[in-house]
Amino acid sequence: MKKTILITGGAGFIGSHLVRRMVNRYPDYHVVNIDKLTYAGNLENLKDVENASNYTFRKIDIVDWEQVKSVFENFNPDAIIHLAAESHVDRSIENPMAFVMTNVVGTVNLLNAAVQQLKHKPYFLFYHVSTDEVFGSLEEGGFFNEKTPYDPQSPYSASKASSDHFVRAYGNTYQLPYIISNCSNNYGPYQFPEKLIPLMIYRILKNESLPVYGQGLNVRDWLWVEDHVAAIDLIFHAPQAVGQTFTIGGKNEWKNIDIVHLLCDLMDHKLKRPNGSSRKLITFVKDRAGHDLRYAIDPSHLENTLGWKPSLTFEEGLHKTIDWYLANQDWVNRVTSGEYQLYFERQYQSRT
Numbered sequence: 001m002k003k004t005i006l007i008t009g010g011a012g013f014i015g016s017h018l019v020r021r022m023v024n025r026y027p028d029y030h031v032v033n034i035d036k037l038t039y040a041g042n043l044e045n046l047k048d049v050e051n052a053s054n055y056t057f058r059k060i061d062i063v064d065w066e067q068v069k070s071v072f073e074n075f076n077p078d079a080i081i082h083l084a085a086e087s088h089v090d091r092s093i094e095n096p097m098a099f100v101m102t103n104v105v106g107t108v109n110l111l112n113a114a115v116q117q118l119k120h121k122p123y124f125l126f127y128h129v130s131t132d133e134v135f136g137s138l139e140e141g142g143f144f145n146e147k148t149p150y151d152p153q154s155p156y157s158a159s160k161a162s163s164d165h166f167v168r169a170y171g172n173t174y175q176l177p178y179i180i181s182n183c184s185n186n187y188g189p190y191q192f193p194e195k196l197i198p199l200m201i202y203r204i205l206k207n208e209s210l211p212v213y214g215q216g217l218n219v220r221d222w223l224w225v226e227d228h229v230a231a232i233d234l235i236f237h238a239p240q241a242v243g244q245t246f247t248i249g250g251k252n253e254w255k256n257i258d259i260v261h262l263l264c265d266l267m268d269h270k271l272k273r274p275n276g277s278s279r280k281l282i283t284f285v286k287d288r289a290g291h292d293l294r295y296a297i298d299p300s301h302l303e304n305t306l307g308w309k310p311s312l313t314f315e316e317g318l319h320k321t322i323d324w325y326l327a328n329q330d331w332v333n334r335v336t337s338g339e340y341q342l343y344f345e346r347q348y349q350s351r352t
């Protein structure tokens with residue numbers, strides 16, 4: 001039977017991979033991508049599916065209730081997979097209110113529309129794509145799992161924790177069927193080059209300094225973006241997942257400085273530069289305020305109940321990622337040409 005699935009934030013990094021997967025794998029679904037097209041949203045990310053007969057795009061700001069309501073009225077959806085968000089921690093430190101508006105108010109608007117939609121579609125499903133940052137910071141040892149208490153430490157993670165709480169509250173209060181997944185750091189093609197991996201790739205390419213916060217000792221758990229969207233697809237289609245939470249991660253912890261070294265070495269090789277030349281670009285800069293030390297996910301619930309596992313090693317994923325950025329320098333130049341330059345200069349100057 002034909003289903004209509006709303007995907008919010010589908011022009012962003014993870015959202016564009018998810019839209020592409022759903023459009024291609026499920027020709028019977030009508031995939032409606034709603035996105036405000038902020039600096040982080042780019043329809044070029046979806047060029048290969050933009051003319052597909054089962055795909056529609058609408059430029060919508062989820063903070064605007066009238067726009068949200070009209071999308072639900074016009075498309076009568078069966079489910080929503082909600083990814084639209086302000087997603088960058090450094091920006092949340094500079095301007096927390098933008099995060100409150102989109103991540104909290106925008107999510108509550110969608111939840112209100114979803115509750116109204118239950119009158120037409122009693123099994124309407126609200127899937128919230130969230131982050132492991134809601135759990136706070138880990139010391140050595142220990143992993144986040146579905147039972148870890150919330151302890152958000154940045155304005156970004158506080159806004160995502162708040163939206164998770166609203167989703168569960170609507171499930172409890174209005175019997176809205178929901179799913180939440182909390183994923184670790186993603187990497188891969190189409191990631192906006194303000195995030196660590198694409199920022200380093202693009203600055204190594206341009207022979208520019210590589211700003212490593214603090215001593216570079218913070219640890220992140222990296223996952224190939226297509227493995228994240230494969231997990232979302234699997235969870236979304238599992239009837240037993242409704243009302244549950246899943247933590248998603250690739251058991252792939254790295255200190256930031258080790259990743260930057262690896263990227264430098266891989267790129268020296270690919271660009272035929274003398275060994276060690278990119279490492280000379282590394283500049284240790286002032287640390288991020290309130291910088292979480294370590295994130296690490298225990299994905300065993302997802303692995304054991306739904307059989308998910310990552311498809312690529314980190315080395316394979318990094319090779320693919322670097323090759324994509326080298327082949328798509330026009331994309332990088334276009335997405336970074338607007339307000340991003342001012343943002344980066346402001347950030348960089350405040351750290352040096």
Ligand code: NAD
Pocket residue numbers: 008009010011012013014015034035036037038039040041042060061062063082083084085086087088102106129130131132160182183184185186187192
């Ligand atoms: P992104 O910044 O690349 O994309 C966000 C998208 O949301 C953009 O297309 C943007 O235009 C859109 N958007 C922003 N504000 C909007 C608004 N008011 N109305 C409609 N659209 C709006 O983000 P991403 O890295 O792809 O992350 C997607 C989701 O996944 C977020 O909810 C994020 O919290 C979560 N997440 C991200 C990661 C990661 O490593 N990137 C990990 C775990 C969870």
Ligand code: DAU
Pocket residue numbers: 087088089090130131132133183184185186194195196197199211212213214216218219220256288295
């Ligand atoms: O854990 C999931 C989260 O991962 C997502 O919810 C967020 O949306 C996503 O942005 C990401 O957050 P991080 O803050 O971990 O990612 P970021 O790429 O900004 O930074 C990764 C690490 O690298 C972090 O410890 C800070 C450091 N860093 C980052 C930048 C941009 C640097 O040392 N230098 C930099 O220039």
